[in-house]
Amino acid sequence: MTTEPKAVVPTETPSPLSGPEKLERAMTGFQAYEQGRYTDARDVFLDLVERDPTEGYYRTALGAISLAMDDLDSALEHLDAALRLNSQDTAALVNRGEVHLRLGNIMTGARDFALAVAMDPENKDPLTERARLLAAAALQSAEEAQLVDAEGSEEG
Structure with missing residues (x-):
């Protein structure tokens, strides 16, 4: 029997954000979207979805970004998810x-x-x-x- 150390698998879960921090990040993502920096905007909203998967706005934003990037399959996926969270969006x-x-x-x-x-x-x-x-x-x-x-x- 050997006593070699086992590989440590990082279990990084994003730290929770406060409401104002989420809002600030969402505004940053929206500004990037408005400026045509779609990759930056997508990264912001993907992070927000990971941190709070129950907020439909983040999925709506990802759908709009994907639509702007002509990634129609991804857009449909995100928009369907947003509408499952809020059918009145x-x-x-x-x-x-x-x-x-x-x-x-x-x-x-x-x-x-x-x-x-x-x-x-x-x-x-x-x-x-x-x-x-x-x-x-x-x-x-x-x-x-x-x-x-x-x-x-x-x-x-």
Whole structure:
């Protein structure tokens, strides 16, 4: 029997942050996002998600960042997670709708936009206006696709 020391496996869990510290980091991440520094913003929000997986805003932010980086699969994953945490998150709905549009899931995207619009009947949230515009574009795309299909069927 040998008495060699066993390898120590680091079990680093991030130390808890206070509410103000989380807010400060989230603001730093948001500023990085606004400045187009998406990798920096993603790193901030990934750390925040690890520290507090119950806060939907961090997932919404990661979804928006992934969308801006054209990582649509990751965006969808984060936005779905955000909506599981808060089904009333209009930012997550509008961004997920846009992801679906880019993936060609026009009707699914339109459904997300309709949900966002329904949550703001007085049109107070700027995101709702974006949802209205994207919903109109989605419906127009769907109608155009139906016309092309109908013309193709008549020719065939």
